[in-house]
Amino acid sequence: MAFKKSNQLRDQARYSPLQLLAWGAGLTLVFLILFGIYSTLRRTATRVSADFYFPFLKAARMAENAVADQALVLQDKNTLAKALQKLMKENAMLAAERTVVMDLKKENAQLRSLIGLERKGVFKPVFAEVLSRDPMTWQEQFTIDKGSDDGIEPGNPVVTSTLMGDGTVPAVAVIGKISSVSRHTAHVCTILSQDFKMSVSLPESKSSGILEGARNASDMYSSLKFLPLNAVPSEGQLVYTNAFSGNSPPGLPVGVVVAHTGIAPSSSRNQVYFETDVRPFESPAEVRFVAVYVKEKK
Amino acid sequence: MIRLTYIVFLTTLCVFAELTLRGFGLFFPFAAFFVFYVATAFGPRPAFAAAFLAACGLDFAGGCGAAHPWSFLALSAVIGLSFFWLHQVESESILLHSVPGAAIPFMVWLVSLIFLAEHRFAAFAEQFPGVVLASFLASILLPVMIYALDTLNEKLGLDLYTDAKIKLKLQ
Numbered sequence: 001m002a003f004k005k006s007n008q009l010r011d012q013a014r015y016s017p018l019q020l021l022a023w024g025a026g027l028t029l030v031f032l033i034l035f036g037i038y039s040t041l042r043r044t045a046t047r048v049s050a051d052f053y054f055p056f057l058k059a060a061r062m063a064e065n066a067v068a069d070q071a072l073v074l075q076d077k078n079t080l081a082k083a084l085q086k087l088m089k090e091n092a093m094l095a096a097e098r099t100v101v102m103d104l105k106k107e108n109a110q111l112r113s114l115i116g117l118e119r120k121g122v123f124k125p126v127f128a129e130v131l132s133r134d135p136m137t138w139q140e141q142f143t144i145d146k147g148s149d150d151g152i153e154p155g156n157p158v159v160t161s162t163l164m165g166d167g168t169v170p171a172v173a174v175i176g177k178i179s180s181v182s183r184h185t186a187h188v189c190t191i192l193s194q195d196f197k198m199s200v201s202l203p204e205s206k207s208s209g210i211l212e213g214a215r216n217a218s219d220m221y222s223s224l225k226f227l228p229l230n231a232v233p234s235e236g237q238l239v240y241t242n243a244f245s246g247n248s249p250p251g252l253p254v255g256v257v258v259a260h261t262g263i264a265p266s267s268s269r270n271q272v273y274f275e276t277d278v279r280p281f282e283s284p285a286e287v288r289f290v291a292v293y294v295k296e297k298k
Numbered sequence: 299m300i301r302l303t304y305i306v307f308l309t310t311l312c313v314f315a316e317l318t319l320r321g322f323g324l325f326f327p328f329a330a331f332f333v334f335y336v337a338t339a340f341g342p343r344p345a346f347a348a349a350f351l352a353a354c355g356l357d358f359a360g361g362c363g364a365a366h367p368w369s370f371l372a373l374s375a376v377i378g379l380s381f382f383w384l385h386q387v388e389s390e391s392i393l394l395h396s397v398p399g400a401a402i403p404f405m406v407w408l409v410s411l412i413f414l415a416e417h418r419f420a421a422f423a424e425q426f427p428g429v430v431l432a433s434f435l436a437s438i439l440l441p442v443m444i445y446a447l448d449t450l451n452e453k454l455g456l457d458l459y460t461d462a463k464i465k466l467k468l469q
Contacts, residue, residue: 132321132359135428136414136421194416214417 107288113161114291117172120249125159125291126150131185139220139285140193140213144292147184151294154178155247157198158188160290162281164253173253173281174198174241178292186292189213190284191222191255200224200254200278201242207231208242211254211278220279221258227274233257239278249293255280301340301456308332308447309348313355325425326432327406329356329369330376331443334402337380339451339459345380349373357414364414372409376402390463392441399440403432 072080117125128144146152159172176190177198189195196213209227214220227233237257243250255278312328319326329352337345353367383398407429415421448458 132317133323134320134414135323135325135425136410137416138323140416 110161110289113172114289117159117291119296120251120293122296123249123293124296126152126294127289127291128186130288130290137193139283140190140195141179142188142190142284142287144186144188144290145184146292147186148181149183151297152178152181152186152292153247153294154180155245156292156294157241157248157252158290158292159252160282160287164281171253171281172291173255174248175280175282175284175287175290177248188290191280192220192284196222198248198254199242199244200239201250202227202231202233202237202239202257204237205231205233207233208244209273211239220283221277222255222280224257224276224278225273227276229272229274232274233276247295252293253281254278300454301344304454304456305336305340305344305348306351309351310355313352313359316356317359323428324432325403325407325428326435327403330373330402330406331399331436331440333373334376334380334398334440335444335447335459337377338384338462339447339457342377342381345377346374349377368413369406369410371413372406375405375409379405384462384466390460392444392460395441395444396437400433400437402440403429403436407432 114125114127119125126146128146128150131143131145133142144158156178157174158176158178160175162171162173164171164173174191176188176193176196178186179189179195180187191211191213193213196211198211199208200211201208207228209224212223212225214222224233224239235257239254239257241248241250241252241254258277258279309329309332312332316326316328319328333345333349333352336348350367350370353370353373356369357364357367379398379401387394407425411418411421411425444459448460451458
């Protein structure tokens with residue numbers, strides 16, 4: 001018996017490594033085929049059985065819903081009114097929570113957008129938060145929590161985060177400029193303030209003009225004046241800062257040319273220059289975080 | 299000295315409260331109420347000093363960034379109202395102070411509108427409902443404030459608002 005067993009072992013030992021490899025490959029192939037068949041069958045069976053059982057399961061669910069609806073109808077008015085009141089309360093709570101979350105989301109997007117700001121030539125961004133506002137000049141002015149200690153000077157442009165294009169591209173746009181500074185605070189006159197004046201360019205029509213604050217804050221438009229007669233801006237044209245004043249880096253988006261009066265987007269003034277309206281990208285009333293481009297001192 | 303410290307401290311406190319509310323878009327002239335109180339209780343000079351201090355705080359430290367303390371004019375008008383109330387109105391009831399209480403927000407708002415607002419008509423239309431609400435609340439707050447400050451003054455040994463008419467009659 002022991003002799004027979006040792007013979008068998010000797011026979012097995014006779015298999016060459018190539019044969020063993022072939023056996024292994026064959027077994028793997030068989031295993032893969034079986035697994036494939038199993039998977040296909042399983043999927044088919046799942047689909048068939050799910051569809052087969054669907055009407056029965058649906059019927060059971062429908063019956064359950066019908067019973068629940070009937071039970072609801074059978075309940076007295078007081079119980080229903082209480083349930084409704086509870087749901088309304090929950091709804092109000094959820095709506096309030098949603099508003100808070102939306103605000104935080106917006107604030108987060110604004111901060112991310114501002115943090116991504118880079119130097120522009122000799123200008124570096126200084127980040128600040130709106131410190132105080134006055135209801136009397138809500139749209140036109142506000143105070144920020146950074147001042148001359150941070151290098152801020154009168155005339156520096158103030159930018160905020162906004163969404164451009166179709167409202168999905170995060171960017172920064174000019175919202176105003178510094179009108180006065182103290183050591184720790186700075187005062188900003190917004191793009192809608194009558195004190196606001198800035199030299200701007202329209203790259204499309206290769207022209208430049210002076211952007212002035214709004215005639216009427218409720219209109220939410222600024223006036224772009226002193227445009228040459230041979231460069232009539234078209235509606236939707238973007239307005240950017242230029243380097244003429246030396247106070248702001250060129251190429252910062254300021255607003256977009258609009259024709260809100262229902263007439264032509266531009267009108268000639270004494271046939272000497274053109275004047276048009278520009279809508280800022282962001283309403284100054286909603287701004288909370290800003291960045292000020294300050295000139296780095298050598 | 300106590301009176302000076304008292305005026306400076308409470309003016310600063312009122313300005314701070316007013317500026318904080320302004321930051322939320324609410325108009326409520328705490329400083330004007332205090333100036334009204336000081337004008338009656340202590341007389342014109344301390345009242346004008348408080349008004350100037352408050353105007354500097356409201357116009358320079360606040361978000362309106364005025365070049366001059368224009369609010370001083372509004373607060374001077376409040377001092378004028380306090381003298382009118384002291385000399386012309388016979389009643390000594392604290393509750394009747396709801397009338398100047400209701401008038402002060404309008405007075406301060408209208409003067410501020412002339413000197414501080416850039417777009418006056420737009421600001422007028424936007425803020426009028428808020429000022430009506432502030433006026434209503436002020437008609438309740440001013441009598442309460444007079445009572446509270448008089449209680450404090452009594453403990454500090456300072457002149458009382460409620461004694462002002464008596465003093466005037468004795469003179």
